[in-house]
Amino acid sequence: MVKTITSVGLPIDEILEIKKNRIMPDSPSGDMKRISIVTGIHGDELEGQYVCFGLQQRIMQEKENLSGIVDVYPAMNPLGIDSVTRGIPAFDLDMNRLFPGNKDGNMTEYLAAGIIEDVSGSDCVIDIHASNIYLTEIPQIRINELHEDRLVPLAMEANVDFIWVHGASTVLESTFAYSLNSTGTPVLVVEMGVGMRITKDYGNQLIDGIFNLMQKMGIWKGNTKEVKKPVISRNPDDVIYLNASTGGLFIPAARHGAKLKKGSLIGRITDPLRGEVLDEVKAPADGMLFTIREYPVVDEGSLMGRILKKEACGYE
Amino acid sequence: MNKRIIYELKGMYRDSFRVTGYEYGTGEKSVCIVGSSRGNEVQQVYCCSLLVKKFKQLENEGRIKEGHKILVIPSINPYSMNIQKRFWPVDNTDINRMFPGYDMGETTQRIADGVFKEISGYKYGIQFTSFYMPGDFMPHVRIMDEGFSEASVAGQFGLPYVIIRKVRPYDTATLNYNWQVWDTQAFSLYTTTTTRIDQNGSGQAVLSVMNFLAAQGIIKYNVPQLLKAKVVNDTDMVSVRTSESGIFEPLIKAGGKVTTGQPLANILNPYEAEVIETLYSPVDANVFFIHNEPLTYANTAVIKLVQ
Structure with missing residues (x-):
């Protein structure tokens, strides 16, 4: 009703x-x-x-x-x-x-x-x-x-x-x-x-x-x-925040939910005016990419993703 | 005068986002004045521009006392002002809900952090700010009820009212609140308008800052005989609410006196022009705030009175 x-x-x-x-x-x-x-x-x-x-x-x-x-x-x-x-x-x-x-x-x-x-x-x-x-x-x-x-x-x-x-x-x-x-x-x-x-x-x-x-x-x-x-996850240190180092166009390279190795590529911040890569966003530690940016335009500081560290995820 | 960039952020296609400050005098960080933090706070940036000009004159005339530093930041959000959007262009966040900020956080957290690092450590902080509802105000100084900003000190602005605001959870991320957390006595200055420039209101705001700085021994300026400010808790104001939505027809102005039973405003049926509600004053009082948009919603405090 x-x-x-x-x-x-x-x-x-x-x-x-x-x-x-x-x-x-x-x-x-x-x-x-x-x-x-x-x-x-x-x-x-x-x-x-x-x-x-x-x-x-x-x-x-x-x-x-x-x-x-x-x-x-x-x-x-x-x-x-x-x-x-x-x-x-x-x-x-x-x-x-x-x-x-x-x-x-x-x-x-x-x-x-x-x-x-x-x-x-x-x-x-x-x-x-x-x-x-x-x-x-x-x-x-x-x-x-x-x-x-x-x-x-x-x-x-x-x-x-x-x-x-x-x-x-x-x-x-x-x-x-x-x-x-x-x-x-x-x-x-x-x-x-x-x-x-x-x-x-x-x-x-x-x-x-x-x-x-x-x-x-x-x-x-x-x-x-x-x-x-x-x-x-109860520990704030379990989660890594990936904030943009500069403004630009974020193009993701990793799949949402992927289990990443430290150093693997998550995406690139690019400059479409000059055709340049401004920054490569890499995983700072092993873990699961549980948040990924959907809207491509980023300012400095914009959140591009979050990683839950491997030890918190408990996967092998 | 030292004009310098307080904080800068590179844009993708736009010019860099710059927060510009104007410093006067040297020595103790005595007072910091911040103007607009939202894109529609035009009166607030204008008040600061008048202060920038006035302090330049005072400095040239040797009327800023030795040992005092004054910092004025007319706007901490020029990006939003330039596109006439109240909040941050990309994600609609409010810089004045991001203090003290976080240098590794999101964009407006970083701006708040970058600005706050420059504006903290001052003895006094003055922020020109605005109310989220559209309306005309009696000019006043607002302080939080938690913290150590004193009503007697706020009275030195010489404005008719000092309002003591009961802190709500969402206030804890404002500049005013965080200034106090870090030992700055903070005052929020509300002038008569927000999106329009009111010459008289801005003149009064500038004079009020001069009154305050003179009382604190920061500038040389002959303060006129000031009326004693009325100190009011925001919870003690008498709100007059609509029970109907419609066209708002005010019958009084901010600053006026009203008597019990006096009609204050009508609400009209927008199609038939019939009066569907008349708001009456429940008390003898001064009109502190009145809604100034042509339409109003039901259950809205369109008028606030101070007894």
């Missing part, structure tokens, strides 16, 4: 509505668990759209196996999605810096508060992001170390390749995930793929993971696929 969870009138003959679809078993019981699938906080990240679609398709094909509540929130920032805008259009605000919002606050804070109110109390929330338009990510879950104990066991069931437990940061306290995690509703933040595109393989991988998680939670009685055993 599609329901508007919060809305506000716009100046010229339009109402901004944030909607969810609730899927219930045909014969609901009184003590069902609830999983919430949330995406579209950033309007330029579309990987979660495919997951929302695909998940519901599969549930409806085997509806008899549903034994809990599935809430699907595909568009937390509908104006952003419909205008190819990452933030909230007109305000140029990152929606994921507005939570927990404020019912008495401005329009954006009011909407954020309505979202938190509706999602709160879920037994598990999957907040699906797609990196941004610049970088491609392997399917991964990012967890604030403050909530590690509760979230890592859930993340292990979600069929991702990588779980990245990162340090606490004051700036991140205004995210959707932090706001809910700090008040007792567990939220797994998924990053996968790239902005403005859909990577079906990653979407299907996560859908399999969500079914597995639903089964473990008692929301799904049907068969599920065996899930991947993810690499878990």
Whole structure:
């Protein structure tokens, strides 16, 4: 059942509505668990759209196996999605810096508060992001170390390749995930793929993971696929950041997800005006290239990739 | 005056990104003044340009006191100003959310780091900045409630208001906040406008900086008799909010006095010109902020009042 969870009138003959679809078993019981699938906080990240679609398709094909509540929130920032805008259009605000919002606050804070109110109390929330338009990510879950104990066991069931437990940061306290995690509703933040595109393989991988998680939670009685055993990184030194030494056009030479040897070529920063190579980007250590730049133009400092060191990956 | 490049980044097809600073005097790092950090902060860069000119005059007249160094950086983001984009051209990040920066990090982190290395260590830091919502302000000085910038010192600017801002999580990466972390007393100056130049507002801002520097014994300048600034916590301001979206028709101006029950603004139906909402003043107060765009959204604090 599609329901508007919060809305506000716009100046010229339009109402901004944030909607969810609730899927219930045909014969609901009184003590069902609830999983919430949330995406579209950033309007330029579309990987979660495919997951929302695909998940519901599969549930409806085997509806008899549903034994809990599935809430699907595909568009937390509908104006952003419909205008190819990452933030909230007109305000140029990152929606994921507005939570927990404020019912008495401005329009954006009011909407954020309505979202938190509706999602709160879920037994598990999957907040699906797609990196941004610049970088491609392997399917991964990012967890604030403050909530590690509760979230890592859930993340292990979600069929991702990588779980990245990162340090606490004051700036991140205004995210959707932090706001809910700090008040007792567990939220797994998924990053996968790239902005403005859909990577079906990653979407299907996560859908399999969500079914597995639903089964473990008692929301799904049907068969599920065996899930991947993810690499878990808790040490900040496990990850190497590759930032551009100069501005130019980055042309990748390594495959996303490749297991690299120290010194192997990842890409080149080039100067198309003069036809020159400005820098060769090489792996500073053995490891897996879990992030790779998708958008070719780089400034000095732009992130071109991230490597998870071999010893953290645990491969031979 | 010593004009020099504070930070530089090579562009691919654009000219180099340059942050230019103007230094006056020698000795103790007394005050650093930073102008626009966003591409639409035109009034802020203009205020600094007036200060650059004024300090040049003061220096020529021997009115910068010995032992004091002043640094003015009119803009730390000329790239965005030149393409009329508020945030960084490539990735839309906000340099004023990147402090203290990181020299091995992403582009705007590197800019923040490069700039911060040059502007830290000053006794006082003054930043001309802007509010994210469009509107006209009463000129004021803002300080954070965490840190050691004092309201009494902020009063030396001679502006009508000193606002004490409760620190929010996202404030912790601003220049103001990080200046204080590194022992600089930081003041954010809000003038009347952002995207338009207001001659009177910029003149008042320049005079306020002169007042402050004179009070601190950094320049020789006869400060007029100043009114005592009203110190207000931002959480104590009275917000008047819309409940409807539509065309915004203001009935008052920033700086004016209003009385309880006075109509402040109308919201009109954009197709039928009917008044769909009238906002009234809930208190006797001064108008501190008023929205200045023709359209408004519902649930928006379009007017802020100070009692």
